[in-house]
Amino acid sequence: MLKRNAYGICALVLILIPAIMLIIKHQSRKQDWTNYLPREVYTVGYEFDLFRLPDEAFVEAYYPKTTHRQTIRPLSSRGDTVLFSTYSLPSGLRGRWETHQRHDAVFQQRFEFEGKKLQYKIPASARLEVQIPDSVLPYLASTNAIQADHPDIAGQAWKFKAPQLKRTLRSNFRYVVRMENSGSSALTDALTTYRRKRASCNGKSRLFVALCRAQGIPARVVGGIILNEGEKRTSHLWTEIYYKGYWIPFDIMNEHFATLPANYLRLYHGDEYLIAHTPKVGFDYQFIIQKKHQSLDSQGKHVPVLWSLLGHRLVSIDLLRTILLLPLGCLLIALFKNVIGLKTLGIFLPALIALSLVGVNVYWTIAAFTAVLAVISALHYNLNQLGLLHTPKLVIMLLSVIITLVLLGTLGFVMQWEKWPSVFMLPLVIMALAAERFAKVLTEDGFESAAKILGSTLLVALLCYPVFQSDILIGLLLTYPELYLSMMGILLLLGRWIGLRIMERYRFAPLIPKNA
Amino acid sequence: MIKQILRGLQIPRYRHDQHSVLGINERNQKYVYALNDRKAFPLADDKIICKTVLDQHGIACAKTYATIERIGDIPKVWSQLQEYQKLAVKPAKGSGGGGIMILRKNAAGQWTQGGKPITTDHLFTQLARLLMGMYSFGTSDRVLIEQCIEPHPFFHEIYPAGVPDFRVILLKQAPVMAMLRLPTDRSDGKANLHQGGLGIGVNMEKGTLGMAFDGKDFHSVHPDNQHTILGKKIPYWNTLLDLSVATAKAFPALGYLGVDIVLDQHLGPLIMEINVRPGLGIQMANQQGLQSFLCK
Structure with a gap:
């Protein structure tokens, strides 16, 4: 008895301490939740090219201001010497570049932009x-x-x-x-x-x-x-x-x-012209943009490892998404399975489907997924009739998944369906395994069970999708990695949870008194 | 709802039952993981190992004619089997009836499967496939060839096709609940509940059949032919129970198990297989939660 209570208390402590720490830290920093969104950092240069100059010439252009969503840091300018000043207008900050030289002038005004979504x-x-x-x-x-x-x-x-x-x-x-x-x-x-x-x-x-x-x-x-x-x-x-x-x-x-x-540089509002210059001079311009990295607000710096990897572009934001959010997504799936009682094709499959939905059109992708699965399952049924061995059969399925995806992709391209997802985003191996499992359920338990399990797999994937799509969660988990301890605590409790699953309450409804 | 969650977390104050239904979470935690030694699982999952144990303890089961381990042994074993008229061929690690073949000799002395003659070549290919693990998820397997069951006329009075079997759940060698699984037209000869078969409750004391559950409704007669089910007396009931207890005693490392028993026309009750994670549908068939028995 004591052992069991100690276990529960440990799990609770694991859950509560990081959660309380998060709340205290969050409060003490007076943070806005959006501060956890990853930021994108660029260096931007306005390059102006003036030729056929009279005595003096100027260029005016809107120059960005630091606001709550974008931070502007001036960098050294390059090129010919010009006089740079700014003045405020109701529509925004106006930059003015003046030159007194008689020959052609080329110069670049540079600044660093850090923006969040x-x-x-x-x-x-x-x-x-x-x-x-x-x-x-x-x-x-x-x-x-x-x-x-x-x-x-x-x-x-x-x-x-x-x-x-x-x-x-x-x-x-x-x-x-x-x-x-x-x-x-x-x-x-x-x-x-x-x-x-x-x-x-x-x-x-x-x-x-x-x-x-x-x-x-x-x-x-x-x-x-x-x-x-x-x-x-x-x-x-x-x-x-x-x-x-x-x-x-x-x-x-x-x-x-x-x-x-995050990558929108805001310059001004109102129906204004971005650039103006001395009449009758030759003028050309371009914006030179370099992507530096993605970063988190300065508060996030105590988790240096992953962020610096991201900063050095060793890890893409999508890989980071997978690493950071997969455990959370799978925790949700564990809840769906053990508390609600939804049956899914494998544990990780719904999570991987949800991941593949990020950044594409959700409904079309689900449709494409179902279509591929249907084709492959039909094939699997026929392969089984032939009595093929397990491993070669799986490889044939993988090949067919790829062929089907190529065909679907080409179809979307030829028909010019704008909303058609990049079907190649679907996890290939996962698709083959899913089809294999699906077909097994289909042959053993019939169409109804198979359709049910596929339906609940997709449902769980859709329900997990908001987790994977959330940039704020990535920022939160990077800033407060102790949240993983909370997850561990929840899983420890879930591992010992012996209550009836919600679906079982329906299944055994006649045996459960109404007031229970 | 909150109370349910707290009860599930095994917090003592809330542990007292409001109902006696056993759910999967609780079955796994309190019975399967707690009472069944994982090392003993292969004893149940492999039909050949299981039968070896049964034979050692002299427990009645279908007679083993032969086992095949290597593809090269197929012709030799097959030649030794020619004396029999009827055979059941099973992959040792198959589940849910997958890969089982029933072979019969016809009047002309030819082997047939499902009424159609089968060539030796074809049969050998089939056996080789079983050995290579077609029905055991890619791992290699063995083949068990055994005596074919002739279902007791008792069953045919209710429904004339397929092989019905009894499932008895035992906790620490004591039978706690039983049901009869019976095929229907819909289940295509199979007796599994989720394949459309009937689950029929059993009155353990009287040895009589209860109501039949088809996954949705309860019936007192067979839904396909209206033959009586409710109250029918089960032949050899006490032998059957004793057999299940003897089986549980033969597997002391498995404290919670389901034993599947068939009734043969000539040989009476025979153990077919044992299951370390017996399903929970039996509660619906008996219209009673398992906990009320398990807690005693």
């Missing part, structure tokens, strides 16, 4: 706001390029307007997202976009803003650069809407709803 949850119950603070009122106005009060746009906006903020935004968002993309990056106003039903990022953003403004939701366009390794000249336009003191980002072009990816 920004994600807002708009409660489904949130209502459209009636009282808008005065300072935000200008963002309801109709302008030359954002014709919010034009009858066509106002009429469309009226159709989408619902009492709930989220529903209204969803309708606007879907409507504009579904429009065709045009390759041209020429300035397109909201009305033209509405009439042509196609535009690039700037036209789509203006139309989205116009729709919101017509519905009484303060909104504005935002300019910046999507950071990817390399050299580029294109800037990007997205939008923000105002709700209760927050400016919530929406990127129509890349379909980010209330989300801003």
